[in-house]
Amino acid sequence: xxxxxVNPLDLSIQEYQHLFETGKTIYESPQNFTQLANSKILxxxxxxxxxxxxxxxxxxxxxxxxxxxxxxxxxxSSVAKGESLADTIKTISNYVDxxxxxxxxxxxAEVAVxxxxxxxxxxxxxxxxxPTQTLTDLFTLYMYRGKVSNNSFGFCGDLKYGRTVHxxxxxxxxxxEVNYYLISPExxxxxxxxxxxxxxxxxxxxxxxxxxxxxxLPNLDVLYMTRxxxxxxxxxxxxxxxxxxxxxxxxxxxxxKKDALxxxxxxxxxxxxxxxxxxxxxIYFEQAKLGMYIRMALISLMLGxxxxx
Amino acid sequence: MSDSELKVEKITRGIxxxxxxxxxxxxxxxxxxxxxxxxxxxxxxxxxxxxxxRKDIIKISDVLDLxxxxxxxxxxxxxxxxxxxxxxxxxxxxxxxxxxxGLLKCRNARCITSAESYLESIFYLVDSSSRTYCCHYCDxxxxx
Numbered sequence: 001x002x003x004x005x006v007n008p009l010d011l012s013i014q015e016y017q018h019l020f021e022t023g024k025t026i027y028e029s030p031q032n033f034t035q036l037a038n039s040k041i042l043x044x045x046x047x048x049x050x051x052x053x054x055x056x057x058x059x060x061x062x063x064x065x066x067x068x069x070x071x072x073x074x075x076x077s078s079v080a081k082g083e084s085l086a087d088t089i090k091t092i093s094n095y096v097d098x099x100x101x102x103x104x105x106x107x108x109a110e111v112a113v114x115x116x117x118x119x120x121x122x123x124x125x126x127x128x129x130x131p132t133q134t135l136t137d138l139f140t141l142y143m144y145r146g147k148v149s150n151n152s153f154g155f156c157g158d159l160k161y162g163r164t165v166h167x168x169x170x171x172x173x174x175x176x177e178v179n180y181y182l183i184s185p186e187x188x189x190x191x192x193x194x195x196x197x198x199x200x201x202x203x204x205x206x207x208x209x210x211x212x213x214x215x216x217l218p219n220l221d222v223l224y225m226t227r228x229x230x231x232x233x234x235x236x237x238x239x240x241x242x243x244x245x246x247x248x249x250x251x252x253x254x255x256x257k258k259d260a261l262x263x264x265x266x267x268x269x270x271x272x273x274x275x276x277x278x279x280x281x282x283i284y285f286e287q288a289k290l291g292m293y294i295r296m297a298l299i300s301l302m303l304g305x306x307x308x309x
Numbered sequence: 310m311s312d313s314e315l316k317v318e319k320i321t322r323g324i325x326x327x328x329x330x331x332x333x334x335x336x337x338x339x340x341x342x343x344x345x346x347x348x349x350x351x352x353x354x355x356x357x358x359x360x361x362x363r364k365d366i367i368k369i370s371d372v373l374d375l376x377x378x379x380x381x382x383x384x385x386x387x388x389x390x391x392x393x394x395x396x397x398x399x400x401x402x403x404x405x406x407x408x409x410x411g412l413l414k415c416r417n418a419r420c421i422t423s424a425e426s427y428l429e430s431i432f433y434l435v436d437s438s439s440r441t442y443c444c445h446y447c448d449x450x451x452x453x
Contacts, residue, residue: 107422107446111428126447
């Protein structure tokens with residue numbers, strides 16, 4: 001049984017494949033899984049704001065027949081009294097069967113794992129990792145393409161601080177024939193250590209970097225748009241200067257392949273215009289939906305539940 | 310007084326921490342809390358060296374079981390001579406440890422160790438040639 005998911009690389013390719021197949025089964029016949037987690041309790045500990053990730057986990061647990069205890073506002077909890085993360089986790093893990101945690105500090109999920117007596121899922125630790133977003137992204141590819149390998153990926157936006165991008169790029173390195181197109185302003189380029197991590201796993205990986213998205217759009221099988229995140233900047237002026245650098249509109253989408261996919265971890269701010277939503281290549285809302293089904297598969301796996309039914 | 314006039318007796322039993330970069334001798338003395346050890350200790354500063362030009366040396370008598378592995382984090386070039394009955398019984402060139410607990414501090418302001426003070430820092434060696442470690446919690450690199 002998997003006891004933790006902190007880093008997307010905590011799961012092997014085989015475990016990803018197993019989760020994709022389970023997620024697909026649940027997606028196709030959710031009625032067969034409505035009692036699977038009966039009597040189990042999941043805790044969502046969110047130390048910073050989240051809408052979709054928390055609700056996606058909570059909906060996933062409810063759809064498995066389980067129950068949810070939620071700490072969505074730290075200002076009205078023991079955290080406001082100065083309780084340490086270790087003490088909170090030690091206490092909460094007495095009450096529940098599995099913990100989902102989001103925290104603003106890098107490495108916080110690893111601390112939660114250390115002090116928890118039940119499985120822990122990292123729902124985002126600062127600018128560090130967001131493994132269930134990666135799981136969602138890969139599952140979306142699996143559902144649309146049947147495979148993850150043999151694709152040219154364009155990553156656009158904040159490639160410096162964007163944890164979803166870092167997690168996805170490093171995980172994709174384990175799949176063959178993946179090409180990376182990195183589209184960002186110079187100040188928000190992908191850090192060298194992420195490239196090094198990729199090259200360690202896949203020495204043949206190539207990175208094509210540009211600040212002009214039009215140059216590479218025709219080459220892409222998948223365009224992964226991201227928002228420039230205000231909360232990751234120490235300096236508000238830098239955020240305001242960079243936030244509208246890339247905007248994907250209908251004209252740009254027309255430059256893309258007919259069967260390309262446009263993904264986004266959401267929430268969107270201004271980087272994709274609303275007119276793009278109607279294009280069949282824009283799959284970001286379906287991606288968010290698939291995220292719930294793959295989280296159902298993950299929760300089942302980490303609780304040791306039998307999904308072969 | 311010239312350098313040649315300053316003589317310190319050889320020790321017959323103990324440890325000589327040699328080839329210390331000038332300026333690090335006092336740092337190591339304080340880090341190891343040698344003043345509290347209750348043994349005869351010589352701290353030689355800025356002595357002539359054929360290899361280094363100048364160097365610091367620390368001689369600790371009557372002790373052979375001090376854990377000095379982490380000194381390499383302060384000074385990569387130091388050597389340890391273990392002496393018994395007037396002879397060098399072991400000569401060690403220290404190597405960077407694979408794991409360092411509690412001694413290094415993560416420089417990432419967003420790292421959880423900056424917020425939860427009870428956490429012991431843990432660093433893993435990722436590249437010995439560039440003396441680079443990686444934080445267990447946040448993966449931030451740190452050169453020592």
